[in-house]
Amino acid sequence: MALKSTIYKAELQIADMDRHYYADHALTIACHPSETNDRMMVRIAAFALFASERLEFCKGLSDTDEPDLWRKDYTDAIETWIEVGQPDERRIAKASGRSEEVIVIAYGGRTSEIWWQGVRGKVERLRNVTVWSLADGVAAALGKLTERSMRLQCTVQDGAAWIGNGNDEPVAVEWTVLKAPEKV
Template identity: 35%
Template sequence: MALNSTIHTVTVHLADVDRTVYEELELRVARHPSETAAYLVTRLLAYCLEYEEGIAFSDGGVSATDQPPVLVRDLTGRLTTWIDVGAPDAERIHRAGKLADRVAIYTHRDPAKVLAALPAKRIHRAETIPVYSLDREFVDAVAAAVDRRTEWTVSVTDRHLFLEIDGAPFSVEIVEHRLDG
């Protein structure tokens, strides 16, 4: 018998000063049985940090090989932004660079290892692809605080993320790396 996804309902009060984005979001996120809590947290934070009109979680979830975990489509339905999470392989990122105007990667893994696996491979427009790393201890602490129904207050200023989950505060610097070094 196959396990079902767990639905997480997250209310987000988003204040991204860096991008002048201020929104109240009601997110329903399906967590696949094979998805780690750290991956779920990174996926949710990527959504918040990339929030814009047309953003969505992919239909296929984390098991979709032809879609990113988070994406942005324009009003015509065309894929404009591919937002990947974790440690995607070079072939996937290469394909993403051809399909979308913009590609970004958010990782909770060791960024040096993620980056080391990619430069030797051919990646379309590699010089334009940012890799944002979130400290693993931060992600693990946030993952421990995530419940099926939670309320997040997310503030971003000067690439520092301040997060409060049901009254518990967390903070981390968002570090940007580039595939081309």
């Protein structure tokens, strides 16, 4: 018998002063049996950092044709494709052809550096791709905020972000931009 996903609920309050986006989101997150709490919380952080009314979680690990998150326009065309982790260059190239914008959020410290060196040559040629690498320890710190029912706050200001639960010290979500999209 196959293991089922664990369902998490999160009330997420976002105050993104850089984009002037202020909203509350009631999220239902399916955590795949092979997914860690750290990875799931990085997905929630990605949602918070790129939030919009049409951004939604996808099947991700359960379906190779869908990313972790996407935003579609009203015609069902994919505007933004967001991958969390270290996807191979073929998956990134496929996403680049299917959407207007691709965002990859890698995490894992040294393993992210090794992954980036392996895919860099091919990914740098893709015009609509952005690649971030979270600072070492961010994913683990986010993972410690995991509860089955969460109340989270995300604040973004001057290119910096913090995510907290109101009880513990907020986690500074720091990243390095490894690749920015080409300006057209």
